[in-house]
Amino acid sequence: MKHLSGKTAIAVLLIGLCLVAACIPKKASQTVQPFSTDSSPLLLSQWGVVQRHANKLRLGEAVLPFDLNTPLFTDYAHKLRTVWMPEGRSAQYSPGETFEFPRGTILSKTFYYPRMAPGAQNSETPSPSTPLLLATDNYANDFSGHELNLAQVYLVETRLLVLQKDGWQALAYIWNESQSDANLEIAGDIKTLELQFADGKVSNFHYVIPTRNECASCHASDHTSGELLPIGPKTRHLDKKYAHYKAGAADQLSSWQSMSYLKGAPTQITTRANALWNASSRDNLAHRARSYLDINCAHCHNPQGSADTSGLFLHMAESTPRRLGTCKPPVAAGRGSGNHEFAIVPGKAKESILTFRMQTVDPGEMMPELGRSTYHSEGLELISDWINTLEGDCV
């Protein structure tokens, strides 16, 4: 580089500034940057949706966090979900289905764990290896204000669903060891993590980051069309308070509407909200159990799903006991039957295939087929309690 004209120098300067923006923003807020299907950036930070800033995970401008009543179990990972839409665009309300989102929508889900030894690590001296992670239902310590506190949590991956002109695109970004950014990985990964359970026991497990095609295994909830769809953003999952907005706790659906992210919602929501599955819930046992099955199973076990081959339907709208599994023999479960005869034997959780498949961690037997290497003992307890209250006889 000998001599640069003034124009070139300015151009180089501008490019340099752009590069800086793509690495680490020095300004207080970051702007979300859309990309088309074939130009997915290699670094998560380039999207500007969620990004490390000092010891926090900062949300981009107009990026709205949300959570679900009963969420999908993923090896006890905690999840930070966000939605962003291009300015002036809104999703169309639906009482029962996934909202109809405008093109350009970006949904993100960051999978992370509360970690041991809070305060022992900071951004200047990042841990050289993965810390001991905690299996807990408690989200209270994850946040510092409205942002994730990276002294308290360990980031594993951030998945994006981006509504492109040809449909939803699924992208998984894996956080690097220093937790500074996450790298695009379409072929998935398997990480060995160390988890301390509620009873104090510590064990290693395989955290499986999905391949792009595995994303479709859940998100193509209409298996015939094969089209990807978000699963969470439905009225029954979102109808709740969110605790960690900048301004504190507030109703989610109202917040979506005041951001103009949702239009067409009735003044009075008549769709029954799913229950909070856990013990703190005020909902009755049956509704909690059905809510749990709805979010954990129904992306496949619905009449259009990939598991319609089984004749077992676990979506919220299903009401026929036999289709829900009561006294229903397996079709192609193989040894996933666990030597049991029926999906649900009323009153007998331990003789039901459903509970067997929730508890086993053998990939050839377990349900869901993807997304866990451990089992959810609290979820299993919920479903068992529910089955044990059911009445009837299969023979």
Place this chain on the structure above:
Amino acid sequence: MRILPFPALLLLIMFQGCDATPEDSKPPGQTPEINQEKQLRLKLLNAKPGDVIEIATGTIAMTRSLILNESGVTIRGAGMDKTILSFKSQIAGAEGLLVNASDFTIEDIAIEDARGDALKINEGKNIIVRRVRTEWTNGPDTNNGAYGIYPVQTENTLIEDSIAIAASDAGIYVGQSRNVVVRNNRAEFNVAGIEIENTISADVYGNTAINNTGGILVFNMPDLPQPGYATRVYNNTINHNNTENFGARGTAVAGVPAGSGIVVNSNDQVEIFDNDIKDNQTANIIISSYFSVGEPISRKTADAFDPYPEAIFIYDNRFSGGGNKPDGAELEALRVAVFGDTGAFPNVLWDGIINSEKAENGILKPEFAICLGNGDAGIVNLDNGNENKNLSTDIKNHSCTLEKLPPIELGFSLSAG
């Protein structure tokens, strides 16, 4: 120290200020140590219609399922003893290879030791599985994966010249499909060698099913959107399917007695002809209702499920041996009581449970009959519905014929088999 021009200096500072270290920001797909498994996975992820994914001779150790979601793709190995995908160390995924796509061909490859199903094809049209071996290399074991080659809800499906060994359910299992040809395959040491289930229009011919618990099964299961009918089983060799049942309890095949040659359960319009069927110790052919194979007779069936086998036509098969050592104390007691210590069941064993609405004077109407036109081969009606009170070997009600089924025409052209 040389002084850099201002912009270059600025850029340098900017890059150094960037938090992403070069190691951290290594783009995917460019790491030098990328292994064979990942290379193959990337090929499937990036496949476009018309692609032929060739896999060279060798064994690739897989840690998780492969999934193909793109239609119009061919996966081709170098031979089913040469290109091997081994899932012995599988950590994740319910299949070896899962295909959610149409116009799919897989050939000349082996899938070994999958934790769940070896090859599952879920919903798709125009499927060809050719010279594929699915095997659990430890031999029959309840802990093996369920199905070897498993197309479900497919249309126009050809499975040929393939080998399926030691599946804990069925070696070749065609479920809820339409228009299927299964020919010239070998199924060995599975619980069910070949199973056609809830499938409309299938031709099963030229296959060898030996040493399974049951050789070839034509089943209907309840609770499914499509009841099956119209299957022809012909020109197969079905010998010595006497392997002890190692299926998990609760599955449909768990109730198949060891020593079953061909089993038709709850299915209609099944034509069985020109087969060589030998030495299947419970019976060379079993025709039964949903009430008999598997679970207790008191089991409730789903609404709108037809649990009775009807319009079954058996003719011109070559039988030898079999029926002399049935599996299960009850059948064995019946054999001894009716045929004597050294006697054997006739070649066709029928549970005798019928839908009274399709019968006249206790006998199936002609269009629903179980017809036997097979020289001196006999049939026993166990009368399972009445605790075997009217057990009969009278062939009179079975001396009939049914209209023959037409051959399957697949929606794509078949090379000579």
